[in-house]
Ligand SMILES: Nc1ncnc2c1ncn2[C@@H]1O[C@H](COP(=O)(O)OP(=O)(O)O)[C@@H](O)[C@H]1O
């Protein structure tokens with residue numbers, strides 16, 4: 163306990179907690195909508211694009227977080243255009259995009275020497291090394307995402323539940339889809355810093371999947387997803403500090419454990435009743 | 436043509452006018468020169484075989500699809516300029532096809548349709564409670580307000596969707612095959628509810644349906660669509676038409692042929 167307490171005094175640990183909790187909340191809330199839209203893998207696809215964005219940043223010497231943000235948000239917009247216009251199957255478009263993003267990343271790595279280590283950190287997450295500038299950007303964007311979700315709550319919920327009726331009620335369905343995808347792009351880039359490209363989809367999907375199992379209404383789904391995400395990230399980071407394990411692994415395994423507990427306690431409960 | 440007969444001499448103006456509308460998906464022509472007027476107090480059955488273009492026509496009326504030719508006017512306005520969407524209640528064919536695990540309560544489903552609803556209206560119990568509760572009372576679902584919608588039966592879900600449409604106090608209600616997969620007694624109660632809304636509140640109703648059985652009891656107008664509008668008239672005239680006799684002859688085909 164004392165070790166942990168001393169951990170809270172360290173600047174790097176405080177920064178990790180602050181950024182992790184903010185980003186985790188944004189990911190989880192958005193994740194509820196994406197999971198219900200059966201569009202959770204869009205996070206995975208966009209994460210690959212942000213990987214290319216990071217590589218571009220490292221290659222040309224920009225702040226990787228910023229180049230990743232720009233590239234990912236632009237691609238999110240393009241993805242929606244492609245889907246709405248060409249009628250490409252959603253998962254095919256995502257597969258095309260992920261492989262393209264990853265290929266660009268690999269190409270840039272091979273062209274430069276010495277950036278392998280940095281890029282590696284983005285693959286697997288390096289929240290404990292986050293800089294204070296990155297913390298500020300992450301927190302500001304996470305708060306912005308949460309505020310947008312609150313502000314457009316009705317539009318997001320209605321179009322997710324019944325897109326046709328929502329459109330008839332005067333909600334611009336396509337613009338809502340666009341906005342959600344752009345928000346997904348932003349949170350993915352932020353989440354990549356926390357748990358890495360390969361696990362960022364977990365931040366969106368796991369708390370949402372757990373919450374959807376037990377929520378009786380939509381309000382509860384959002385509240386539970388938020389609580390699960392915040393506690394998983396808090397405990398996961400503490401564990402990673404205490405046991406010296408990778409933060410990303412701690413957070414994701416913890417979340418998965420909670421999901422399994424809910425799943426099994428529910429199925430046992432169902433059998434009895 | 437019967438439609439001219441029933442529409443001439445009316446003093447009130449139609450709520451919905453479909454004027455010479457044609458539409459096709461790619462090359463396939465689905466609607467050809469359709470004319471149709473809906474007046475206050477109408478309870479119109481829009482019937483026709485599968486693939487006749489009924490859903491397509493509804494979507495054009497709702498501005499979800501743009502006609503290739505012709506135009507739609509809603510409440511005397513061009514559809515592009517029309518802003519009063521709360522005046523039109525819509526229950527899509529796929530309304531009850533949502534994921535049963537979708538965690539949304541009856542209260543939230545109805546509140547969704549309130550244009551002025553903000554996030555806190557979904558969170559506090561007091562705000563907008565009256566509107567939502569009243570709409571649920573009309574359909575007799577007020578005791579289920581906090582139930583998760585996926586846990587209700589198909590017939591109960593349909594009532595909630597009616598409440599969702601009614602919460603904005605519409606003047607027209609459009610239902611696209613609302614009772615597919617609902618048992619007969621429940622259907623009967625459902626159509627009684629619609630008839631009551633039509634009579635007591637003067638709500639105009641467009642009911643897309645396969646079942647000619649129900650049109651005998653409740654509706655006062657019939658439009659039969661098969662790419663073109665092949666029949667349009669009052670219910671009384673419809674029952675005496677050759678068209679109806681012919682339909683009865685093919686009747687069971689039309690009733691039981693589900694997608
Ligand atoms: N999105 C679409 N793309 C292409 N063809 C369609 C589409 N929707 C419907 N159709 C075709 O248009 C015709 C009319 O469909 P629809 O309006 O759904 O008929 P109904 O509701 O009367 O059964 C059918 O032949 C159907 O296959």
Ligand SMILES: [Mg+2]
Pocket residue numbers: 489490491528611612
């Ligand atoms: Mg149809």
